[in-house]
Amino acid sequence: MRIGVVTFPGSLDDRDAQRAVRLAGAEPVALWHGEHDLHGVDALVLPGGFSYGDYLRAGAIASLSPIMAEVIDAANKGMPVLGICNGFQMLAEAHLLEGGLIRNDHGRFICRDQKLRIENNATDWTSGFSAGQEITIPLKNGEGGFTASAETIARLEGEGRVVARYLEVNPNGSLNDIAGVSNSRGNVVGLMPHPEHAVEAGFGPDTSDAMRSGVDGLTFFASVIERALVSR
Amino acid sequence: MPTIVVEVMPKAELLDPQGKAVAGALGRLGKTRFSGVRVGKRFEITVDGHVDDAVLAEVQELADTVLSNSVIEDVVGIHVLEAPAGETH
Numbered sequence: 001m002r003i004g005v006v007t008f009p010g011s012l013d014d015r016d017a018q019r020a021v022r023l024a025g026a027e028p029v030a031l032w033h034g035e036h037d038l039h040g041v042d043a044l045v046l047p048g049g050f051s052y053g054d055y056l057r058a059g060a061i062a063s064l065s066p067i068m069a070e071v072i073d074a075a076n077k078g079m080p081v082l083g084i085c086n087g088f089q090m091l092a093e094a095h096l097l098e099g100g101l102i103r104n105d106h107g108r109f110i111c112r113d114q115k116l117r118i119e120n121n122a123t124d125w126t127s128g129f130s131a132g133q134e135i136t137i138p139l140k141n142g143e144g145g146f147t148a149s150a151e152t153i154a155r156l157e158g159e160g161r162v163v164a165r166y167l168e169v170n171p172n173g174s175l176n177d178i179a180g181v182s183n184s185r186g187n188v189v190g191l192m193p194h195p196e197h198a199v200e201a202g203f204g205p206d207t208s209d210a211m212r213s214g215v216d217g218l219t220f221f222a223s224v225i226e227r228a229l230v231s232r
Numbered sequence: 233m234p235t236i237v238v239e240v241m242p243k244a245e246l247l248d249p250q251g252k253a254v255a256g257a258l259g260r261l262g263k264t265r266f267s268g269v270r271v272g273k274r275f276e277i278t279v280d281g282h283v284d285d286a287v288l289a290e291v292q293e294l295a296d297t298v299l300s301n302s303v304i305e306d307v308v309g310i311h312v313l314e315a316p317a318g319e320t321h
Contacts, residue, residue, distance in 0.1 A: 056298075056299070057301055057304075057305075060298075060301065064298070092303070093301060098303075099303060100301055100303035100304040102242070102246060102247070102249070102304055103249040103250060104249065105247055105249055106249070107249045107250070107252065107253045145247070145249075147246055147303070147304060148303060149303075173247065173249075
């Protein structure tokens, strides 16, 4: 399986996402925002960072990049797309996901290992988790407050489209502790925390077993690979 | 050259952490008569040629689709700047 990782001006975690894809067992394909070409990939990751310096709104200018025409078309045809942090903001700006991300309610940038509960393990990116599984992956954002109208929140909750929820601490003022959402088909997922930073022992969050041994993020990438193998 | 001003504000019902931080600073300065601050954006768009209804309609569309995100913001004003600052005719 080939998974494309799109690099935008200001992307920071594109290499980490490529590495996560490789460690999960797929071939990472570096894609460039300025091209109109997905190079035949089977799935896509929009990585974290500060595309265009968060000018205008986080993810807004990147969502208008040339390659986004192909990303939106592929997503609407069912290609798995994962947006992480700034990538989540891009998916929201591109209207592939509902809701929006605003500045953290406390006004500060936050960086911590964050406990989450997987609320929907039926999406392309979460099928390897058990329902309600609790995981810990890093979170780092300044504008991670998930917001939407009360009607949209009710619909997302009612349709099971809240993919992950913050546990113990709401780190950024997100409504209903929402850390990630999906589209109705479950192929497009946006996550504010960073699974690609918890994929290799020695470099992940601390666990009760050992320092830096957390690899809970790997399952997001393994899920999409597993699903591709099953559907083949 | 004429300039069109577009003003965008965070939605009234949403938390505006930036405005809250500024309001907090005003309070620390002892400016107690000001009870709230909200921070928005002002865009100044310079137009080649003169401004007609078609240009204004195009700016309105840009304001709604690019300059603002209707999930979190409202376009609160669009107007043509009569005498742009620093420009002489």
